[in-house]
Each structure stands twice: as C-alpha cells, then as structure tokens.
Amino acid sequence: MSYALSGVGPAAFGVFAALALSACTVQPLYGPIGTDAPLTAELQAVAVDPIPDRVGHYVRNELIFALNGTGSDVPPRYRLMVSLKERVQTPILDTVTGRATSATVIVDAEYRLINIADETVITKGVAFGVASYDRFSNRLANVRAARDGEIRDAKVIADMIRTRVATALAK
Numbered sequence: 332m333s334y335a336l337s338g339v340g341p342a343a344f345g346v347f348a349a350l351a352l353s354a355c356t357v358q359p360l361y362g363p364i365g366t367d368a369p370l371t372a373e374l375q376a377v378a379v380d381p382i383p384d385r386v387g388h389y390v391r392n393e394l395i396f397a398l399n400g401t402g403s404d405v406p407p408r409y410r411l412m413v414s415l416k417e418r419v420q421t422p423i424l425d426t427v428t429g430r431a432t433s434a435t436v437i438v439d440a441e442y443r444l445i446n447i448a449d450e451t452v453i454t455k456g457v458a459f460g461v462a463s464y465d466r467f468s469n470r471l472a473n474v475r476a477a478r479d480g481e482i483r484d485a486k487v488i489a490d491m492i493r494t495r496v497a498t499a500l501a502k
Contacts, residue, residue: 370497370500370501372405373408373409373500374398374399374493374496374497374500375398375399375401375403375405376405376406376407376408376409377398377399377407377408377409377410377411377444377496378407378409378410378411378447379391379394379395379398379411379413380410380411380412380413382413382414382415384415384417385478385481386415386417386438386481386484386485387413387415389481389482389484389485390413390415390438390440390485390488390489391413392485393485393486393488393489393490394411394413394489394492394493396489397489397490397493398411398493398496407447408446408447408448409444409445409446409447409453409500410444410445410447411442411443411444411445411492411496412442412443412445413440413441413442413492414440414441414442415438415439415440415441416438416439416441417436417437417438417439417481418436418437419434419435419436419437419477420434420435420437421433421434421435421466422434422435430466430468431466432465432466433463433464433465433466434463434464434466434473434476434477434480435461435462435463435464435480436460436461436462436463436464436477436480436481436484437459437460437461437484438459438460438481438484438485438488439457439458439459440457440458440459440460440488440492441455441456441457442455442456442457442458442492442495443455444496444499444500453499453500454495454496454499456495458487458488458491458492458495459488459491460483460484460485460486460487460488461484462479462480462481462483462484462487463480464476464477464479464480
C-alpha cells in the first residue's frame, strides 16, 4: 500500500508545482520591456553626470562602461546623478609601533535616476562599497593599496547602481 501512495505523492507534487508556476510573472531582465525596446537600449540612454574627486572618476567610468559598454552615441533620455562620501577606518593597530596594520575604505554613493523629459525621479537609493587592505611601512605601497581599494569599491558600487537602474527601467 505504501508503494501505491509513493507514486501519488510525486505526481501530486508535479501537478501542484505546474499550477503554481503557471501563474508566475517572471521576465528576463534583459528581454524586451513594455515598449518592445530592449533594456540594453534603455540603459545606453542613461547619461552619467560628472562626479567630483578621484573615487568619483572611478565610479563614473565604471558606470559609463556598465551602462553603455558599446561606446555608441545614444541621445540621453535619463540622467544619473551620484554623490559620494568616502571614509577610511583603521581597525587594527600594532601595539608595539602604534601604527595601523590594515585599513578599510568605505564609499557610500547616493544616486538618483531622472527622466530628462519631465524631470521626474525614476529611482533613487544608496549603494556602498567596502574594501580592506594591508598597510606597510612603505608609504607608496600604502597609497597604491588604498587606491586599489577605491577601484574595487567603484566597481562594486557601479554594479549595484546598474542593477538597480536596470530593474527600475524594466518595470
């Protein structure tokens, strides 16, 4: 009798799963959106405003590449405004020398995507990046390590913002 019931369980589960998934409205992120324009064309129409400072330069370059990696010249329909706040923390100190042995670069990016036609805010939010690095007695090695941390933060932030912008434009 248990043999007969074991065949019913998987069959019932299969029917239930098919019914549950038939009502699903999942769409591919990079497929066509409501206007039958692919999302990549919408992302290429995002103009990234200049961001001050070195980290801003890194974030802006990463965003431009992430949104329009083709280099094609598309008339902008959206404006992406980003403002950054950077801070460095030194959580570990050498007890003998009193110097920091590691540091953490934390970058917060507040962004807003604006429709150029009517100046409405489509999406806004905060993205952040946290990158740690070792500190050494050589000052130039510390500068380079800090810069590498900023570049890693810029890539993470650009990735976060691109994904959120793509999600907002796909709706």
